[in-house]
Amino acid sequence: MKRLIALVIALAGPVAADPATQARDALARLEAAMEALEAAEGARDRVAALTETVRGFEAGLAAMREGLRAVSIREAQLARRLEAREAGVAQLLGVLQSIGTAPAPVLFLHPGGPLGTARAGMLVAEVTPALEAEAGALRRDLQEVVTLRALQEAAAEQLTEGLAGVQAARAELSAAIADRTDLPRRFIADPVGTQILIAATETLEGFASGLSEIGAAAPDAPPLPGIADRKGELPLPVEGTILRRAGEADAAGIERPGIVVATRPRALVSTPATATLRYRGPLLDYGQVSILEPEDGMLIVLAGLETVFGEAGQVLPEGSPVGLMGGAAAGADAFLSRNGEGGGSDRSETLYIEIRKDTTPVDPLDWFRAD
Known part of the structure; x- marks a missing residue:
């Protein structure tokens, strides 16, 4: 990884700043995530450490996707620019080659005599700097294309490691959550009552309304701090884009x-x-659902997950994992696509979020911080 980062830094000089910088930063994030995965093995709170590790991998891979997309777009722009110049460059090379085959004495003669020879010399003197500038621009464009292609090819190995790393981190996180026994409880779950409620209700509203009647309060149940003072400032439960608002x-x-x-x-x-x-x-x-109670009378419903974590009745600290989305994780080929298209198409999964206050639904965006 360090070798690749050094390569990117060394090549970044002649390359457009944004694509190279984005890719370089993404590689650094992936390296940090790999180191965090190793450190999480001996962490006192493995769930918290692995949660941060998974987030680090997700951030690094997302940055890598955007960086390589920018690289691909920049390479396509340069290819089109070079293709547009191709005819002119070929014509210029043809003229230069024909001049190069002429005998040296003939080069100094002009059909118009001494005056024509002088004028031709002045013309060549004027054209030469422009030709040199054009040649320099072509060299820079060609060097940039070579650099960008080298960056994409060098990223393949690190992407493979990063994708394997995030899969390992998710698996370890699932195991760590299953082994966790230190979380306090606010109530004792009633599996039979829950199944009866599920069978008797046909809507999410009906199920959420009946939850308050299921389960017994646990002895010495810890109080919840409440979130009334954080209205509008809560982070979204998952990194993503608002696809549909309430009521749409x-x-x-x-x-x-x-x-x-x-x-x-x-x-x-x-x-x-x-x-x-x-x-x-x-x-x-709704698929797999997780329902959270941050304070009395308020429920946060998260629906559409593939995997859910935890046990009913547990008090989960802020930022604790409650599940994973479904879908097939992208392979290295998806990151290294050269077409530069697909902005946002990688977000193929959807999470439904509903908030109920005293059994009445409220607009979640009144509570969550979303730009």
Whole structure:
């Protein structure tokens, strides 16, 4: 990795700043994530360490995707520029070659006599600096193309390591969460009552409303700090883009009170605040669902996950992982695509987020910080 970063830095001089800098920074993030994965083995709180490691990998791979996309676009621009100059350069080379084959004495003669020879010399003297400037520009463009292609080729190995690293980190995180026994509990789950509620309800609203009646309070249950003073400042549970706002109809014309966030496959979903895990598991047609209670009378519903973590009744600290999105993780080929297209198309998964206050849905964007 260090060798590749040194290579990028050495080549960055003649290259357009943005693509090279983006790719270089992304490689540095991936290196830091690899080191964090090794350090997490001996961490006291492995769940927290591995959570940060997964986020580091996700940030590094996202930056790598954007950096290589910029590199690909820049290479395509240079290729088009060189192609546009091709005819003129070929004509110029043909003239220079024909001049080069003429005998040396003939080069100093002009059909117009001494006056024509003098004028031709003056013309050549005027044209030469422009030709040198054009040749220099061509050299720089060609060198930039070579540099950008070398950067893409050199990134393949590190991308493979990074993609393998994030898969290993996710697997270790799942194992660490399964082994965790130190979280406090606010209530004792009632699996039978939960299944009866699921069977008896046909809507998310009905299920969420009935949750308050399921489970018994745990002895010495810790109080929750509440989030009333953080309204509008909560981080989104997953890194992504707002695809649909509350009340906006989807392709089938269905309106829901929550928001839909487009995110990348296998993205980590975490709790935006300290909260009790009220439910986790399959629910209706929402896929795997995680329902959090950050304060009495308030529920945050996260639906559409593929994997869910934790046990009902546990109090999860802010930033704790609650699950992973589905989809197939992108391979190195997707990152190294040379077409420069696909901005945002890598966010193929969607997370549905709904907030209920005293059983009434409220606009999640009133609570979350989203630009």
